[in-house]
Amino acid sequence: MFSFIHITLVDVFDIFLVALLFYQIYMMIRGTAAINIFIGIFLLYVIWLVVRALNMEMLSTILGQIIGVGALALIIVFQQEVRKFLLYIGTRYLSNKNFSIDRFFSSKTGNKALLVGIDALVRACRNMADAKTGALIVLGRRSSLQLYVDTGDYIDATIDSRLIETIFFKNTPMHDGAMIIVNGRIVAARCVLPTTEKLEVPAHFGMRHRAAMGITEHTDSVVIIVSEETGRISVAEHGEIKSGLSAIELRQTLELLFI
């Protein structure tokens, strides 16, 4: 009955790739408002296929024209997600840890400077957690953070625990916003970060945590958050937050990500 259907190995591979593409898109936009738009567009496409198969001329022409401009509309509607998707491909599959080291602690500084930087960061975060001083520290990797650096005050200093603690000390003019570290140097503080648009964010996450999720959705950076309310240390990467880390776990996470 289905003798007219010829499935070759290439077709199977084709279907597999389409399934993989849809899965990656779903993982990227799940929990955001974009998932509803995506489902809407997908349903419209399925209806168009059915209508066309039934030879319903008028409806299929109208839907066909909507879908004709669909590619452009999709790029506009999903601008943020397209960015995230391209970044995801570029960083997850093409980057390796050596590149991360190059961007965070500069290749010339070597492993010793890298460990000193992590040491200072961990010490500062542990002290700030004990004192319940809120902090938001972005560690740049391959993505440019210039856009966000420009929203704050330039610093250009080595990673020093006392300097970090002073910057985030309550009521000082610099304590608000995020600190950005790139190539082993503190490049700016008081920076404004984009907040996540995810709807399913735990209720106890305020704006600081939402900003950490946001910047790691837009870039491949890693963010350390110290909660002013609870003193909990968290790390964000790829829009996900790992909360309640001890100083030792923070060190292990940073070493895993950057060494």
Ligand SMILES: Nc1ncnc2c1ncn2[C@@H]1O[C@H](COP(=O)(O)OP(=O)(O)OP(=O)(O)O)[C@@H](O)[C@H]1O
């Ligand atoms: N978009 C943003 N970019 C940079 N910093 C931000 C942003 N949003 C909030 N912050 C910083 O986070 C601080 C605290 O915000 P909020 O109390 O809402 O966060 P939270 O997630 O509840 O954190 P905490 O547990 O420390 O209270 C703000 O005073 C500000 O310094």
